Amino acid sequence: MSTTVANTGTEVKTWGGGNEPLRASYGKMMMWFFIVSDALTFSGFIAAYGFSRFKFIETWPIADEVFTHVPFLHGQELPMIYVAFMTFVLIMSSVTMVLAVDAGHHLNKKKVTWYMFFTIIGGIIFVGSQAWEWATFIKGDYGAVQTRSGNLLQFVDAEGHRVAIRDFAVADSHAERTQHERKSGLWFVNEGTLPTYTVDEVVKGLEANEDILVRTELLDENGHKTVLSRSESIQQLKNNGKLVVEGANLHVNEYGAPIFADFFFFITGFHGFHVFSGIVLNIIIFFNVILGTYERRGSYEMVEKVGLYWHFVDLVWVFVFTFFYLV
Amino acid sequence: MAHEHKLEIFRGALKFKSNIQKIWGVLIFLSIITAIEVILGIYKPEFLMGYVLGMKALNWIFIILTIVKAYYIAWDFMHLRDELPGLRRAIVWTGVFLICYLVFILLQEGGYVHDVYSSGFITHDF
CATH class of the missing domain: 1.10.287 (Helix Hairpins)
Structure with missing residues (x-):
């Protein structure tokens, strides 16, 4: 490992420099320092997620109902499949990274180049999938009504399958209003995007459709959400319904407690940002490999150091995968 | 090398x-x-x-x-x-110890807040 350091001529002396405590070079040691501290940051986030989850343990959304989409397969409920694919892509790109490191040990420039290239491609596929997952999550699926206390009312048919608000709400063309913009009225007042339907329209739709019931967030002892009876459904919606929610943002989300969406955006976003910076580092190293920088240096240790970071990103994803999608 | x-x-x-x-x-x-x-x-x-x-x-x-x-x-x-066992232990046990501590504190407190919510006198469902 000593090949990256210029010799000082005093190597024989203990304090003469060129020593490598724990037989790891300076750069590698610093990468491990960073990884350990970053691991603590991530575990702080995931533990905070656990805190909120334990706090709302009886009403937490069921991950299998939230992440059910796969690109190009519209309208099919396929929980886990896409995220399993993403996990596999990331592990696979980790493998090509180790292979690049291994080829570096044999000073095989051509192989290192190709393996680095595949690693970068894997990273890009992962970040792209992440973006798609976010877009789907933000756009939403069925819609829900938020009550005055901030709880959610979702809608199911007699068999317990989810029903989208757009499929039963009775639109009232007289109640329509346009979103207020700064240019068309008070210039100092802002308004967010309006929901497609008002609560009244949803109430009318519920009254008109005999077989639609309201589902609350509360989990029963079997881990299923509680479905109200027909009369309770109408009463609950009429008395407490306040806002129609479609999709998710940092304030509201149609899947469950708003803090669930907040943690989802924050933790997967922070991880996605790590993947992104990993890709940038990999590209820099990739070009250095092509230019022959490490060939001339006689050591591909830089590939190994960036590789450590890349594996760490994979390692974090393994935990995010478990705590967001499985548990 | x-x-x-x-x-x-x-x-x-x-x-x-x-x-x-x-x-x-x-x-x-x-x-x-x-x-x-x-x-x-x-x-x-x-x-x-x-x-x-x-x-x-x-x-x-x-x-x-x-x-x-x-x-x-x-x-x-x-x-x-x-790697040498010393480096390995420094990396792994630092993380394991601190993470266990953090997880214990936060989950314990989360459970406590939940109990306060569910046994308190304020309803959170209206």
């Missing part, structure tokens, strides 16, 4: 001929674990829904499998297996 790789996994039960073979072997092992997780996650077998130590048995399985995966990523992909 002397690189001695330790080529055995599962405490020597499986020995590979070269480092590259070991990498592919570990990939296959990690893929199998992920596949088991995904299958359990989709079907959620009824007999694993019982509670063990305050958590569903299925969730314990997920967490243990995750730690197994983390172990093989760190040991074989991040070459911790080839």
Whole structure:
């Protein structure tokens, strides 16, 4: 490992420099320092997620109902499949990274180049999938009504399958209003995007459709959400319904407690940002490999150091995968 | 650059001929674990829904499998297996100790806040 350091001529002396405590070079040691501290940051986030989850343990959304989409397969409920694919892509790109490191040990420039290239491609596929997952999550699926206390009312048919608000709400063309913009009225007042339907329209739709019931967030002892009876459904919606929610943002989300969406955006976003910076580092190293920088240096240790970071990103994803999608 | 790789996994039960073979072997092992997780996650077998130590048995399985995966990523992909025991311990035990502490505090408090909510005099459902 000593090949990256210029010799000082005093190597024989203990304090003469060129020593490598724990037989790891300076750069590698610093990468491990960073990884350990970053691991603590991530575990702080995931533990905070656990805190909120334990706090709302009886009403937490069921991950299998939230992440059910796969690109190009519209309208099919396929929980886990896409995220399993993403996990596999990331592990696979980790493998090509180790292979690049291994080829570096044999000073095989051509192989290192190709393996680095595949690693970068894997990273890009992962970040792209992440973006798609976010877009789907933000756009939403069925819609829900938020009550005055901030709880959610979702809608199911007699068999317990989810029903989208757009499929039963009775639109009232007289109640329509346009979103207020700064240019068309008070210039100092802002308004967010309006929901497609008002609560009244949803109430009318519920009254008109005999077989639609309201589902609350509360989990029963079997881990299923509680479905109200027909009369309770109408009463609950009429008395407490306040806002129609479609999709998710940092304030509201149609899947469950708003803090669930907040943690989802924050933790997967922070991880996605790590993947992104990993890709940038990999590209820099990739070009250095092509230019022959490490060939001339006689050591591909830089590939190994960036590789450590890349594996760490994979390692974090393994935990995010478990705590967001499985548990 | 002397690189001695330790080529055995599962405490020597499986020995590979070269480092590259070991990498592919570990990939296959990690893929199998992920596949088991995904299958359990989709079907959620009824007999694993019982509670063990305050958590569903299925969730314990997920967490243990995750730690197994983390172990093989760190040991074989991040070459911790080839590092000196001192470096390995400094990295692993620092994290393990601090994370256990953090998780204990936060989950304990989360459970406490939940109890206050559910046994308090204020309704949160209106």
